[in-house]
Amino acid sequence: MDSKYAEQTMRNMEVPGSYIGFSKFDSAKQVQDACQISPTWSDAKLRGEFNTLQIMDNIYVPKAVGDTGDLLEPITSYYPQYGKGGYSQLKTNSVTKFNKVDMIGD
16 A cells, blocks of 8 residues: 555545555554565555455455566565565455554654
8 A cells, every 4th residue: 555645545444455464563664674665666654454354355366576477476575675575465456445544653
């Protein structure tokens, strides 16, 4: 989720699609390191909690290279230049409605 849309996401309590992780982090730097997110892609400060049942029919393991590659990437590993990775990830293209959304610190 790109934090540049934080105000809209916090107001609407939903996002049109996103990568999903199952670990809870308290700093954006931890998120960027674990999920291998370049600071130019997102500041990784927006955190949402939601019921996974709403997207269970439209959730999948993304492919490497931003979901455009040939290999599946269930554990973040493709961009070591942006962090150590090693965390599970899934992706959905469904609208996800949040129970809670907040901003975390650096």
